[in-house]
Amino acid sequence: MSTTTTVGVVGTPRDRVDGRLKVMGAATYPIDVTIPGLAHAVLVQSAVTSGRVRHIAVDAAERAPGVLAIITHVNAPALAHGAVTLLGPSPLPPLQSDAILHYGQHVAVVVAETREQAQSAAALIEITYERDTPVLAFNDPRTSPVFHPWTPDHDRGDVPRALAAADVQVKTTYTTAENTNNPIGLFATVAVWDGDALTVYDTTQYPHAVRDLLAAAFGIDPAGVRVLVPFVGGAFGAGLRVWPHTTLAALAARVTKRPVKVVLTRAQMFTSVGHRPNTIQQVSIGASRGGQLTAIEHVSTSSIGMVDELINLVTHGTIGAYACPNVSTRATQIRQSIPIPGWMRAPGEAEGSFALESAIDELSYALGIDPIELRVKNHAHVHPDSGLPWSSNALLDCYRQGAERFGWSARNPQPRSMRNGGQLVGYGMARAALFAYQPPCKAIASIRRDGTAFVRSGATDIGTGTYTIMTMLAADCLGVPIEHVRFGLGDSAMPEAPQEGGSGLTGALGNAVQAACIHLVGAFVNRVSDDAQSPLQGCRLESITVRDGGIQITDEPARFETYADILTRHGLDELTIEGESATPGETSSATMIVQAGRFIPYTAPSTGTRAHAGGYAAHFVEVHVDPDLGTIRVARVVSAVDGGRILNPKTVRSQILGGIAMGIGMALLEETSSDRTGRLVTTSLAEYVVPVNADVRDVDMLFVGQADSMTPLGTKGVGELAITGMAAAIANAVYHATGTRVRSLPISIEKLLRHETSSPHTSSPVAAIARTIGSASP
Numbered sequence: 001m002s003t004t005t006t007v008g009v010v011g012t013p014r015d016r017v018d019g020r021l022k023v024m025g026a027a028t029y030p031i032d033v034t035i036p037g038l039a040h041a042v043l044v045q046s047a048v049t050s051g052r053v054r055h056i057a058v059d060a061a062e063r064a065p066g067v068l069a070i071i072t073h074v075n076a077p078a079l080a081h082g083a084v085t086l087l088g089p090s091p092l093p094p095l096q097s098d099a100i101l102h103y104g105q106h107v108a109v110v111v112a113e114t115r116e117q118a119q120s121a122a123a124l125i126e127i128t129y130e131r132d133t134p135v136l137a138f139n140d141p142r143t144s145p146v147f148h149p150w151t152p153d154h155d156r157g158d159v160p161r162a163l164a165a166a167d168v169q170v171k172t173t174y175t176t177a178e179n180t181n182n183p184i185g186l187f188a189t190v191a192v193w194d195g196d197a198l199t200v201y202d203t204t205q206y207p208h209a210v211r212d213l214l215a216a217a218f219g220i221d222p223a224g225v226r227v228l229v230p231f232v233g234g235a236f237g238a239g240l241r242v243w244p245h246t247t248l249a250a251l252a253a254r255v256t257k258r259p260v261k262v263v264l265t266r267a268q269m270f271t272s273v274g275h276r277p278n279t280i281q282q283v284s285i286g287a288s289r290g291g292q293l294t295a296i297e298h299v300s301t302s303s304i305g306m307v308d309e310l311i312n313l314v315t316h317g318t319i320g321a322y323a324c325p326n327v328s329t330r331a332t333q334i335r336q337s338i339p340i341p342g343w344m345r346a347p348g349e350a351e352g353s354f355a356l357e358s359a360i361d362e363l364s365y366a367l368g369i370d371p372i373e374l375r376v377k378n379h380a381h382v383h384p385d386s387g388l389p390w391s392s393n394a395l396l397d398c399y400r401q402g403a404e405r406f407g408w409s410a411r412n413p414q415p416r417s418m419r420n421g422g423q424l425v426g427y428g429m430a431r432a433a434l435f436a437y438q439p440p441c442k443a444i445a446s447i448r449r450d451g452t453a454f455v456r457s458g459a460t461d462i463g464t465g466t467y468t469i470m471t472m473l474a475a476d477c478l479g480v481p482i483e484h485v486r487f488g489l490g491d492s493a494m495p496e497a498p499q500e501g502g503s504g505l506t507g508a509l510g511n512a513v514q515a516a517c518i519h520l521v522g523a524f525v526n527r528v529s530d531d532a533q534s535p536l537q538g539c540r541l542e543s544i545t546v547r548d549g550g551i552q553i554t555d556e557p558a559r560f561e562t563y564a565d566i567l568t569r570h571g572l573d574e575l576t577i578e579g580e581s582a583t584p585g586e587t588s589s590a591t592m593i594v595q596a597g598r599f600i601p602y603t604a605p606s607t608g609t610r611a612h613a614g615g616y617a618a619h620f621v622e623v624h625v626d627p628d629l630g631t632i633r634v635a636r637v638v639s640a641v642d643g644g645r646i647l648n649p650k651t652v653r654s655q656i657l658g659g660i661a662m663g664i665g666m667a668l669l670e671e672t673s674s675d676r677t678g679r680l681v682t683t684s685l686a687e688y689v690v691p692v693n694a695d696v697r698d699v700d701m702l703f704v705g706q707a708d709s710m711t712p713l714g715t716k717g718v719g720e721l722a723i724t725g726m727a728a729a730i731a732n733a734v735y736h737a738t739g740t741r742v743r744s745l746p747i748s749i750e751k752l753l754r755h756e757t758s759s760p761h762t763s764s765p766v767a768a769i770a771r772t773i774g775s776a777s778p
């Protein structure tokens with residue numbers, strides 16, 4: 001028997017269980033999938049931004065060597081629009097008309113024996129267009145706001161009255177640029193038909209959504225569609241929606257009766273899998289002379305495609321951010337001739353927190369109050385709408401302990417007062433928070449006669465460590481050595497799981513895995529409780545401890561039997577049981593938690609007594625700015641994080657570090673740009689600049705808080721927490737260093753040197769947003 005301690009791996013820093021596979025090149029990403037008889041499809045994309053395909057000449061391409069099929073709107077079969085998922089509707093199916101709604105829209109698919117042949121044939125296709133003038137500005141008279149149920153307005157108290165009566169007002173406008181996810185793994189789809197059954201290997205964060213969309217598109221039974229993605233290759237939100245190229249791969253395979261592979265090019269990744277839309281945000285804050293917030297108004301306008309719906313929670317985080325009696329938020333989307341937006345890490349929240357936390361910083365200077373003190377003074381001790389206490393909230397500890405670790409007390413509050421040699425030094429900070437989110441999830445757990453456990457669910461691991469933490473959790477819940485536990489995911493034939501997104505999967509899947517494992521131990525207990533041959537006869541779940549691949553009576557260590565022995569005696573190959581996550585704040589009669597191998601009843605807080613809190617953090621940033629060149633270096637970051645119960649400190653650290661790195665990119669570097677005709681000009685990592693190691697220097701983090709009471713598992717999402725507030729912390733540090741307030745992301749050298757004013761109202765929001773989307777100034 002293994003001597004490994006089998007309880008207590010959760011909470012310890014563990015390497016990734018899939019790390020070795022990945023570094024050995026043995027992890028199979030969708031782009032790596034190859035199948036006998038595989039044909040290759042290449043996508044042809046619109047060169048214009050708006051209009052119609054007048055004519056598409058495919059004759060020469062059809063005669064090119066190796067070509068199997070060319071599919072355009074002229075010969076494509078009708079495809080139905082997929083069902084609405086947890087995340088709203090999917091983009092419309094491709095090739096259903098001659099209309100061009102954005103640059104980079106797929107207008108033809110070329111299928112050939114090899115990718116090179118397909119590419120070469122694609123170059124022979126000649127398309128003539130009828131061009132319209134694209135809509136590229138928020139104030140274009142041909143466009144209008146979108147009304148849909150995804151971003152409701154919010155009002156608390158009487159904001160106009162409170163603002164008018166405030167001792168001090170800050171009214172400012174912020175803009176954020178379009179950003180594009182750049183996972184290293186190019187998105188790929190391999191589609192294989194067998195009659196009306198379809199198998200798809202697809203880069204996705206949400207296999208069940210891909211299954212449902214393809215079933216709807218082709219009018220087939222979802223049970224006949226299998227989506228496989230054991231390894232994703234990064235996604236950051238780009239894989240949350242089901243994009244047209246996935247449907248086109250399946251369509252090409254259906255037309256050619258061959259397995260077909262589609263791989264997006266890096267340039268196509270900029271137009272085919274979504275992006276973070278740009279925003280313009282007005283924030284008005286009223287406060288008393290002593291620093292008590294009396295009113296916050298947050299109004300956001302962001303872009304959306306010409307035909308689409310997209311949840312974009314730009315102002316959502318403002319509602320519960322501070323103990324402010326009067327709060328009003330509005331989030332409007334304006335249709336533009338842009339590639340269909342999607343979600344990118346902390347969608348909306350990253351942009352909204354930049355505006356709110358910059359404005360709070362501006363208020364701190366207007367009042368002459370330290371930015372931390374101002375935030376502490378206005379801390380929401382209870383949920384400001386409902387008045388309910390939070391299920392957990394260690395934000396005050398984040399402020400206190402983060403400030404101490406960072407050395408905030410060494411800060412001279414005067415802007416442009418700190419130097420290091422020739423460099424201006426700035427200290428800035430910001431509050432970060434992310435809503436609690438836990439969609440429903442199922443998992444299934446088995447123990448086999450060889451003593452191994454196999455636990456699985458149709459979820460994904462986009463690089464966050466899901467395989468690892470779920471393996472650890474299952475090992476602890478079952479008392480099986482971690483080396484004998486395998487976790488499976490990335491297969492829609494496994495139990496229904498939500499997307500890995502919204503920072504909600506650890507909670508959703510973890511609670512499902514814990515429930516499945518507890519039920520499985522319960523099934524073993526049922527087997528032996530009236531088994532006269534078992535030393536465990538008469539046991540109950542409450543009286544046992546799991547360890548070393550089996551069960552013991554807690555108070556009588558000699559009464560122990562392995563799962564393998566139980567299965568053997570009962571003539572069973574395995575026991576398998578499904579489990580489901582409990583809705584946060586709800587307790588079913590069977591809900592338990594596992595502590596040190598023991599099963600303890602769990603009771604959720606009684607209904608309506610707690611506000612479910614998500615993760616919190618406080619970011620502290622030191623920047624060095626060259627006063628002549630305008631170069632900004634993030635020299636140091638300290639983030640203090642309340643992530644609830646931490647399952648694996650090592651993978652959590654990676655999530656926070658990754659969020660900080662993306663926050664540095666958002667603040668200083670990343671900008672998706674188009675020319676005045678709406679054609680993208682940033683189509684590679686040479687033009688679209690992301691942070692590299694040299695940009696991510698001294699990063700330190702600490703964890704505070706405790707398990708959240710709202711779910712049996714006690715975790716909070718951390719995947720998107722760290723990018724939230726990060727851009728504001730950097731912008732606030734830049735202001736402290738230079739005395740220049742840049743209210744437009746990214747804070748490029750040009751913007752800093754242009755000395756965008758630090759006083760409100762003087763920058764034209766329309767001009768600023770026009771710059772960020774690259775259109776002519778109005």
Ligand code: MOS
Binds near residue numbers: 344500503
């Ligand atoms: Mo995240 S944008 O919910 O993958």
